[in-house]
Amino acid sequence: MGNVILGLLLIAPQSFYDLIKGFEAGVALFYSASSGSIRRALDGLLARGLIEVASVEAGGRGRKVYRVTDAGRAEFRAWMTGEPAGPDLETAALSRLYFLGLLDPAERAPVLRGVTARIEADLARLAALDRHLDTLNVPERHRDIAAHQRAALDYGIASHRFMLDWFRERADRYGPLDR
Incomplete structure (x- = not known):
């Protein structure tokens, strides 16, 4: 804060x-x-x-x-x-975006690249968890619970994909990012 x-x-x-x-x-x-x-x-x-x-x-x-x-x-x-840190990626990303205009124009693209890198890393962790869950045999009595937990993970993955696309598009305004 x-x-x-x-x-x-x-x-x-x-x-x-x-x-x-x-x-x-x-x-x-x-x-x-x-x-x-x-x-x-x-x-x-x-x-x-x-x-x-x-x-x-x-x-x-x-x-x-x-x-x-x-x-x-x-x-x-x-x-x-600096690298966006903390458990709440959305807050870390949007905080920097909100104040990006306070930096010199030459400093803005690297900030957006840092945010994009953090999103990519978090998305990779979520995707790995998704793949791991595919290998588990969930007992019948927990399948309904697991289905809703999986839906929350699906939302997180979709949200991160949206955020990644959005920040990449924003960053491209300052010049293409290395992907």
């Missing part, structure tokens, strides 16, 4: 409440977060020196506006250009 907050703050310095609205207005399409988790991530970014308080508004609440430091810019760039 910290990297998503860095991305939002790179677009424009914002207050805590602005960040909540930013999540609700767009980021929630691929990343859900409560106000408490946003606050904790914001505090962590402050403690690590990746963001700073740009200003404090005068008045009763003293609303703080945050901005990204040079260290935060480097952290964000390293995350964007």
